[in-house]
Amino acid sequence: MDSSKYSLRDFVYIPDADIMERASIFQSYMDDVKEKHHYQYRRVSLNGSGPTMEVVDTYTGEIKEMIYMASNDYLNLTRHPRVLAAGQSALLKYGAGAGSVPLLGGTLDIHTQLEKDIAAFKGCxxxxxxxxxxxxxxxxxxxLLGKQDIAILDQYVHAxxxxxxxRTNVRYFRHNNMDALEKILARAQDEYVTKLVIVDGVYSMDGDIAPLNKIVDLAHSYGAYVMVDEAHATGVIGRNGKGTPEHFSLEGKVDIVAGTFSKGLGAVGGFIASNSKLIEYLRFYSRGYMFSTAMTPQAAGSLSEALKVITSEPELRQRLWNNINYFRNNLLSLGFNLGNAETAIFPIIIGDDWKVKEMGRRLHEMGIYVNPVFYPAVSRKLSRIRISLMAGHTKEHLDKVLNALEYLGREADVIGSAVKEKIAATIE
Ligand SMILES: Cc1ncc(COP(=O)(O)O)c(C=O)c1O
Structure with a gap:
């Protein structure tokens, strides 16, 4: 099969093929993706997240040290000595697992402590x-949401x-577009019991920030609540790294603050912070909480310490922002299209699936670990190389990546006039 004629979407459903046949057709697609060296998934790391990483090369089987530009471990807390020590001591004290679901025996004191810590951090x-x-x-x-309610989602919210x-009614509004949001709010006004506007604080594929101040004003003026997903904002934006509400001085004004423990906080898990009644309601009605074993002690121990580190070591965030500014200014002066990216996530928009796959292959060969992103993850005209930065990247790492991008961008003719002029000047 020629994989360049298909995308992952083509194998979601194949008429008359049962699940085993479908998997087998998909396999022949993937075999060709691998044949073309466009398979950039599940690269195996031997030492875990860091500015560089030892990776087993999928194609040669060799172990190589790569500059890791695809981690959400923005502050490198996965390896912070205090975070490691706290996780280790929780592991030794409480064991490898919590032993039960939270309501029926699995709640440890470090779980309730983490609930308090993250709620306080988020001002809830x-x-x-x-x-x-x-x-x-x-x-x-x-x-929370049923047939009588409506969820009003930015078109780019997370899966x-x-x-x-x-289980509820859903309407999407154009990304970060307040007029589109207002139209939906106006139409939904008297029709639904709960109206919940849901946005990401920082968008995972675009690295831009939701205009949360306007969203909250607008939603509240139409009697709707707001939920913000802080996955990529926590630890990164806001004066103290507390995320999008802090960035817009809205602490305590967003109805539901969601987030992950897996990115800026360096471990694994997720949270919902809100008023105490809503949270207690969730403990009894959220099936994925009730019927699932509580977080590992090691993660809970590490995470409370990670929250303390974010507050007591602002220099980590400062280092991340120095890297963001340096990388961003250089990419822009080279003429790359970064959309509206403002944070640690850089979408280098190429707008051609084949070129993105080829650039991904070449970057991998050069020892630079990025994520090529193409249809159906994003529309074809917005296909991109997605890069994310960490506090621990050095100027040498960033320069090496910038040089490679300039070289490949020039080769694929995907950079704007700025670089073309620069290149022309060198040739003359
Ligand atoms: C915006 C957003 N929300 C939620 C999640 C899910 O988080 P986790 O990986 O911790 O399950 C992710 C990413 O993976 C994300 O990017």
């Missing part, structure tokens, strides 16, 4: 914690939110 009364960020969003929304809205 209480919080519920889950073992994954995906499960957190999805199960919370499944528990966990989309999946959580399967």
């Amino acid at each position: 009364e209480d919080a519920i914690i889950y073992t994954s960020g995906f499960g957190s969003n999805c199960n919370t929304l499944l528990a 966990s939110i989309v999946d959580g809205c399967q």
